[in-house]
Amino acid sequence: MAVERVNVARARGLRWLLVLLLLCPNVYTEPITISIAVGTAAVLTGYLSYPRFYCYWSECCEPERPLNQSGLQADLRGKFFGQHLAQEVIYRALSGFMTNTNPKKPLALSLHGWSGTGKNFVSKIIADNIYGLGMNSKFVHLFVATHHFPHDSNLQQYKDQLHTWIRGNVTLCPRNLFIFDEMDKMHPELINAIKPFLEYYDNIDGVSYRNSIFIFLSNGGGDLITRKVLDFWTEGKQREDLQLQDFESVISLGIFNNQKSGFWHSSLIDKNLIDFFVPFLPLEYRHVKQCIIAEMQHRGKPVNMELVEKVAREMTYYPKEQKLFSDKGCKTVSAKLDFYL
Ligand SMILES: *[C@@H]1O[C@H](CO)[C@@H](O)[C@H](O)[C@H]1NC(C)=O
Numbered sequence: 001m002a003v004e005r006v007n008v009a010r011a012r013g014l015r016w017l018l019v020l021l022l023l024c025p026n027v028y029t030e031p032i033t034i035s036i037a038v039g040t041a042a043v044l045t046g047y048l049s050y051p052r053f054y055c056y057w058s059e060c061c062e063p064e065r066p067l068n069q070s071g072l073q074a075d076l077r078g079k080f081f082g083q084h085l086a087q088e089v090i091y092r093a094l095s096g097f098m099t100n101t102n103p104k105k106p107l108a109l110s111l112h113g114w115s116g117t118g119k120n121f122v123s124k125i126i127a128d129n130i131y132g133l134g135m136n137s138k139f140v141h142l143f144v145a146t147h148h149f150p151h152d153s154n155l156q157q158y159k160d161q162l163h164t165w166i167r168g169n170v171t172l173c174p175r176n177l178f179i180f181d182e183m184d185k186m187h188p189e190l191i192n193a194i195k196p197f198l199e200y201y202d203n204i205d206g207v208s209y210r211n212s213i214f215i216f217l218s219n220g221g222g223d224l225i226t227r228k229v230l231d232f233w234t235e236g237k238q239r240e241d242l243q244l245q246d247f248e249s250v251i252s253l254g255i256f257n258n259q260k261s262g263f264w265h266s267s268l269i270d271k272n273l274i275d276f277f278v279p280f281l282p283l284e285y286r287h288v289k290q291c292i293i294a295e296m297q298h299r300g301k302p303v304n305m306e307l308v309e310k311v312a313r314e315m316t317y318y319p320k321e322q323k324l325f326s327d328k329g330c331k332t333v334s335a336k337l338d339f340y341l
């Protein structure tokens with residue numbers, strides 16, 4: 001790592017030297033100017049080899065990169081609505097894992113719920129609070145099943161690729177975040193190919209995966225989660241009183257028995273390689289309003305309650321009789337606001 005950094009810095013130094021030579025054509029003939037140019041380049045190179053200076057300009061690997069706990073908590077509370085369970089589980093799981101100096105396995109979170117409930121959004125919040133560059137960090141990897149692995153006929157190629165990428169990136173830096181979106185559309189064999197990385201191995205061929213984080217997003221179980229929330233509501237209970245235990249078996253059994261959800265026959269669940277199942281509840285009218293208000297504030301616009309209500313009412317709600325849950329969650333809020341603002 002250090003050698004690589006210095007090499008990069010040297011390359012930059014050389015580049016500076018070239019720039020100086022190009023900018024001052026007369027240095028070709030003047031030995032004094034040449035010495036000044038070389039000296040300047042040397043000083044710059046020296047500076048650039050200094051890790052802190054270098055890491056200021058280019059993202060470096062920090063094996064012990066800490067989680068911004070207060071930042072994560074603030075984001076989960078202030079930007080993420082209607083998900084009291086996900087809020088709590090994600091905060092506990094991450095702060096526990098990231099303060100553990102000797103984790104026995106990588107952290108594996110499986111997020112479940114319909115689209116628009118905030119699974120991608122919360123992944124972004126996690127990335128933001130670990131890496132300064134968030135989703136743009138070179139240590140954050142997002143794989144979307146239908147985008148990255150669309151053709152079953154290329155399965156072997158995808159498996160090799162995935163293997164090489166995970167291994168290559170973790171070799172360069174132990175703390176990587178891998179996000180797999182649309183797990184329900186991912187080929188079971190591809191899911192099995194990820195399995196060895198999640199195991200309780202000390203290392204695999206000299207590479208330890210124990211400091212990395214894997215997040216799996218899936219619509220699988222969404223219908224069961226909705227049913228549970230609806231039952232609770234029908235019984236006149238408060239949504240906020242729903243406990244994690246109410247969902248854990250629902251989710252793991254549901255996905256396991258449902259071939260379509262893609263987790264089917266996968267040994268991830270079978271072997272307890274997933275540390276936390278996180279249910280994402282369907283969002284209600286009041287949560288949609290919170291999303292709209294947050295988006296207005298984010299854009300620096302004054303909050304206009306009339307418009308908030310108008311946009312929230314434009315969303316469609318299900319089931320047909322109760323019209324309780326927004327069928328796109330908060331997903332189209334931003335586009336709708338574009339239209340009105
Ligand atoms: C942690 O997050 C908070 C809130 O986003 C931010 O103000 C603070 O600067 C962050 N701390 C670090 C060390 O990045």
Ligand SMILES: *[C@@H]1O[C@H](CO)[C@@H](O)[C@H](O)[C@H]1NC(C)=O
Pocket residue numbers: 140141142164165166167168169172
């Ligand atoms: C790291 O992962 C990315 C995909 O996110 C891939 O393009 C890149 O080649 C990987 N790096 C290594 C060294 O394997």
